[in-house]
Amino acid sequence: MAIFRKGVHPRAHKERTSGVPIARGPEPAEVWLPLKQHIGAPAVPAVQAGERVLRGQLVARKAEGVSANVYSPVAGTVKEIVGHITASGKKQDHIHIVGDGTDESVSLPPLTDPAGEQVLARIEEAGIVGMGGAGFPTAVKLSVGGRADVLVVNGAECEPYLTCDERIMLEYADEVLEGVRLCMRACGAPRAVIGIEKNKPAAIALLAQRAGEGVEVKPLRTRYPQGAEKQLIYGCTGRTVPEGGLPVDAGVVVVNVHTAFAAYRAVREGTPCYERIMTVSGGAVQKPGNYWVKNGTPLRELAAFCGADESCARIVSGGPMMGEAVFSLKVCTGKTSSGLLFLDEGECVSREATVCIGCGRCVQACPMGLLPNFIEAAFFAKDYAEAKRCGAASCIGCGCCSYVCPAGRFLAQSVRLAQKTIRERKI
Ligand code: SF4
Numbered sequence: 001m002a003i004f005r006k007g008v009h010p011r012a013h014k015e016r017t018s019g020v021p022i023a024r025g026p027e028p029a030e031v032w033l034p035l036k037q038h039i040g041a042p043a044v045p046a047v048q049a050g051e052r053v054l055r056g057q058l059v060a061r062k063a064e065g066v067s068a069n070v071y072s073p074v075a076g077t078v079k080e081i082v083g084h085i086t087a088s089g090k091k092q093d094h095i096h097i098v099g100d101g102t103d104e105s106v107s108l109p110p111l112t113d114p115a116g117e118q119v120l121a122r123i124e125e126a127g128i129v130g131m132g133g134a135g136f137p138t139a140v141k142l143s144v145g146g147r148a149d150v151l152v153v154n155g156a157e158c159e160p161y162l163t164c165d166e167r168i169m170l171e172y173a174d175e176v177l178e179g180v181r182l183c184m185r186a187c188g189a190p191r192a193v194i195g196i197e198k199n200k201p202a203a204i205a206l207l208a209q210r211a212g213e214g215v216e217v218k219p220l221r222t223r224y225p226q227g228a229e230k231q232l233i234y235g236c237t238g239r240t241v242p243e244g245g246l247p248v249d250a251g252v253v254v255v256n257v258h259t260a261f262a263a264y265r266a267v268r269e270g271t272p273c274y275e276r277i278m279t280v281s282g283g284a285v286q287k288p289g290n291y292w293v294k295n296g297t298p299l300r301e302l303a304a305f306c307g308a309d310e311s312c313a314r315i316v317s318g319g320p321m322m323g324e325a326v327f328s329l330k331v332c333t334g335k336t337s338s339g340l341l342f343l344d345e346g347e348c349v350s351r352e353a354t355v356c357i358g359c360g361r362c363v364q365a366c367p368m369g370l371l372p373n374f375i376e377a378a379f380f381a382k383d384y385a386e387a388k389r390c391g392a393a394s395c396i397g398c399g400c401c402s403y404v405c406p407a408g409r410f411l412a413q414s415v416r417l418a419q420k421t422i423r424e425r426k427i
């Protein structure tokens, strides 16, 4: 088995929710839908204040270039298009809809035997983006003009605490596999490999049993960040993506299992992307589980529904390794919200960063082969050319360096900031 070098073994913390079946989450009375729930340009509002909308109605149209449509998850009235806080702490435009409780809905016409171009068009129309957290519009990703011979499907779910992908594979195995076949048709790949970490044996066995011709299930060693794009491609195919290149340069397209499931819903059922499954977990939540959550749901409502509040030690959107600390429960969920964690004191490490002792553990852990300690030093010295020379541009933000540092240094943040500066200044 091809296994990437380095990485770490954080405690999984999946036992609270991996056996909990998916349930419906809260029914929010109001939603705030971000116009930008994806990589690329924000969508352009297609509705005005005062307009009535139905569940499944298009409310914002994709902008030119890389962007994605946005659909309403409730029936109600558009109250306003307003700046609202996001998980990063910045304000962005959201469409604020007040539900009327009727749940009147519209949907797209289901497609019975679509050609590849029709699948692509439907995935774009339905506003599907990478639901593993990346948020890249899926139709753009799949439009590779026949240059990929393998579709790699990410079922690794290597982030601690998160179990929504595992539950999707267990409860919607046939739908996921049909979604995989649709994505193969859309990108023209004749075969697919679904990579799943070995700590999910039931999902591996079920998908392997039902996969059928052209689809292989690959058990992967449990090691973080097994689900990162380059590491996953290597684990599933043994291929290496060239430095600075894209997966398609190695003949591969990657989608997440939740994305494949969303493609199935859009094509076969005519359901656009307006809700998703999220894991809510952590020691400070009373009803941990995996929930269907409508896009635009305020985190406060999700917290109340699951028996949690702001009094816990830390709230994290996403997983603990790559997620973001949440400073306000006014923030709303979106297409890429994979998890919400309410952590107690015992689950958080709070310590003062001390001086680097030159132990080299961050270098040993970095799965991209970078020099996080040197990048951090260069970043503080504002020597961005040196930061680039030490590899900052290739950082995938996995957090392994910060995780292993005995001095408690915020290496991943420094490397990401250096990367951002290098990109902005075109160094
Ligand atoms: S430098 Fe980037 S890629 Fe390397 S361990 Fe740190 S966060 Fe991960």
Ligand code: SF4
Binding pocket: 355, 356, 357, 358, 359, 360, 361, 362, 363, 372, 373, 404, 405, 406, 407, 408, 409, 411
């Ligand atoms: S792990 Fe921390 S202490 Fe060790 S070399 Fe890296 S930055 Fe320095």
